[in-house]
Amino acid sequence: MVHLRGAVALLGRFPALAGVDLDVDRRRIVLLRGANGAGKTTLLRALAGLVPISAGEAIVLGVDLRVDHKSVRPRVGLLAHGAGLYDELSVADNVRFWTLAAGAVLADAESAMARLGLDGRLSDVSVGRLSTGQRRRTSLACLIARRPELWLLDEPHAGLDKEGRDVVDELVRDAADAGATIILSSHELDRAIDLADEIVTLGGGVALDDSGAGGDGHVA
Amino acid sequence: MLHDAWLIARKDLKLEIRSRVALNQVVPFALLVLVLFAFALDPDRGLLEKATPGLYWIAVLFSGLLAMQRSFAVEAADGVTDALRLSGLAPAGIYLGKTLSVAVQLLVLEVLLGVGVAVLYGTSMTGWLLLLATIVVATAAISTAGTLFGVVAAGLRVRETLLPLLLLPVLAPVLIGATRAFEAALSGTPSEGWPWVGLMSVFAAVYVVAGIFGFGPLMEES
Numbered sequence: 001m002v003h004l005r006g007a008v009a010l011l012g013r014f015p016a017l018a019g020v021d022l023d024v025d026r027r028r029i030v031l032l033r034g035a036n037g038a039g040k041t042t043l044l045r046a047l048a049g050l051v052p053i054s055a056g057e058a059i060v061l062g063v064d065l066r067v068d069h070k071s072v073r074p075r076v077g078l079l080a081h082g083a084g085l086y087d088e089l090s091v092a093d094n095v096r097f098w099t100l101a102a103g104a105v106l107a108d109a110e111s112a113m114a115r116l117g118l119d120g121r122l123s124d125v126s127v128g129r130l131s132t133g134q135r136r137r138t139s140l141a142c143l144i145a146r147r148p149e150l151w152l153l154d155e156p157h158a159g160l161d162k163e164g165r166d167v168v169d170e171l172v173r174d175a176a177d178a179g180a181t182i183i184l185s186s187h188e189l190d191r192a193i194d195l196a197d198e199i200v201t202l203g204g205g206v207a208l209d210d211s212g213a214g215g216d217g218h219v220a
Numbered sequence: 221m222l223h224d225a226w227l228i229a230r231k232d233l234k235l236e237i238r239s240r241v242a243l244n245q246v247v248p249f250a251l252l253v254l255v256l257f258a259f260a261l262d263p264d265r266g267l268l269e270k271a272t273p274g275l276y277w278i279a280v281l282f283s284g285l286l287a288m289q290r291s292f293a294v295e296a297a298d299g300v301t302d303a304l305r306l307s308g309l310a311p312a313g314i315y316l317g318k319t320l321s322v323a324v325q326l327l328v329l330e331v332l333l334g335v336g337v338a339v340l341y342g343t344s345m346t347g348w349l350l351l352l353a354t355i356v357v358a359t360a361a362i363s364t365a366g367t368l369f370g371v372v373a374a375g376l377r378v379r380e381t382l383l384p385l386l387l388l389p390v391l392a393p394v395l396i397g398a399t400r401a402f403e404a405a406l407s408g409t410p411s412e413g414w415p416w417v418g419l420m421s422v423f424a425a426v427y428v429v430a431g432i433f434g435f436g437p438l439m440e441e442s
Binding site: 045048049050073074076077078080081082083084085086087088089090093097098100101102103126142 | 224227231234235238239294297298299300302303305306307308309
């Protein structure tokens, strides 16, 4: 699913990834952890094909990112810091637009909104009027409606209440059961460690270590 | 590609209808430009009427710039650019969709400005066929070039000031062609206007091709 060897990604001249090694199999849930600036967000963006890999090996979903970093994009779902939503459009309009843009059908949009508790009255509210947590839910609805093979979640629990965080965890587990692979970064380690099958620690743009987690809270 | 274009155009127009930025800001700005021209040239009513074609198209260009900036400002907010890149939409479809959306907004604006010049400048409209053809072709030329240059400026912090600097010189041939064609229509010599319509058609065709092939790489850089 994901195979990185000595992957380097530059942001300007700065090596945000300075030789990352990472292997992730199908149906696995991997937690990326590390201090701010460790390279978690850049790694997720690189895996999504948004940041070019300038050296090393990088194969995602069978696509060599050094040869073609664009064709993998429609097959991944990235939940980034930015919501990726149009403030003036309603929740339903946003979810429907991104669903159709991904080549999925409107029924996928409706079921995604229902799953995230965005159906009913909330669906007609402009995104610009939503709370941070509601925006996060809307972004998640757009993501799951795309049915991506690889989920890349950057701080998925941020801004959500307990109920919302539980929904995220349930979505992640269901996606893995359905065959997707999930790589997430989080500072909320108590919750994320329970969720993850593996943990990878990043520091200075490289993977410092990785370990099995298995829900026992063990971190190498 | 056409499906993607339709999706983008429908989304952009829905955004404009819901936000009412075009209605509340662009249209009043365009009418204000016409009024200011009238104030500046009012002592010579004949000159105002004679200058109608040029003043009309300058008002269209200035107001159209706002619509084009708005078209890319909504894509620059809060991670939407990345979401578009990940969406799977064909860049050529995005280009054509945004061009269509800008063109529809410009057409509405041009109709309102047409009423404005008739009322404010006392211009009597003649040569309707040439007038309509000029409006359609000039709108296509402005929106095809404007959308391509819009994405060039989209990723820059100085896009609000850079876009007019980039675009207005490029659109000078359209301004000249549309003005000459309008002059020919309003003076009752339409045969002199059709070559200008042809010139603008070529301009629009060149930018459609450039946009279809160039928009993707430019979007990557924005």
